[in-house]
Amino acid sequence: MAVVKADAYGHGAVKCAAALSPLVDAFAVAITEEAVALRGAGIDLPILVLQGPHSLEDAKIMSSAALWPAISTEHQIDWLEQTGAQFEQVWLKCDTGMHRLGFIPDEITSARSRLTALSLSDIVMMSHFADAEAPDSALTERQLLRWGQVIDAAPAGSFSNSAATTGQIATTESWVRLGYSMYGGSLVALPGGYSLKPVMQFESRIASVRWIDVGESVGYGGRWVARRRSRIATIPAGYGDGYPRAARDGTPIGTEKGTVLLAGKVSMDMITADITDLPALDVGSPVTLWGDSPYIDEVAGYCDTIGYELCTRITQRTPRLFHRLTGERD
Ligand SMILES: Cc1ncc(COP(=O)(O)O)c(C=O)c1O
Incomplete structure (x- = not known):
């Protein structure tokens, strides 16, 4: 199941879903509106709505768009009852320790009976890891223990995300839900020395x-001060495009000649970099803010965030150019 919520983590949900359709069995989004937009764009694979309906109206829309609701409250079951609609598949969310959404294990049996009473028989049990990056943490162990208690009685289940899958703790009852790693991001080292593109x-x-002289500063507030005569490049991408304002001096920026470092605060429309050591760089030289190098998670480390946030916050102003990679798959 390909997770394409939040505009496919900023990559463009419609384009990604169209490209992924021959490769996956279903999609997941967070909210109904995202699923409806995919249906409007001709995506006809099953779409799971991870937050389930937010209202009776929402439940009706989900039914008419043939979506799969993930159910995590009694209110949502009430709405399903009131619509009287049928859903091909329903997911039932168990709160194993994330404490954000879902029924606690003791409530699962009664929630499940309410759903079966509505003739909703294809029910997939799901849960979400709070700390999948730490497979040995007490929290992960607690969650897996509770999952073991509820999944025994369920024929189908899904307890997985990227870190759980690459870290090999995702349970494999039926569905693997992948988001971030599908886009080539990784919060954890992959087994076997593999890396993702x-x-x-x-x-x-x-x-x-x-060129600026020693002691001159660059950008708002004069945060970066030249310790040597320095050659400064201005790059037309700022937080208005999705480059994080939190980026510290020294954040790596890739060029064809090597890595240069951010110098000065990020503006709305521009960033500045110290290119003194790479004299071949000049106006027109291409730069990579993140991608193959530097890797998005590396940049995120300089911004006190994670790569998930960086890719998701690329703004509308940034043009998205899509390439279909040719390779073994084609
Ligand atoms: C319920 C649920 N399942 C799966 C995912 C996918 O997670 P990841 O992007 O880490 O693969 C998410 C993402 O937040 C989620 O909320």
């Missing part, structure tokens, strides 16, 4: 170059 290359070109 990032789907997103966030690119720009140097727009302006200048």
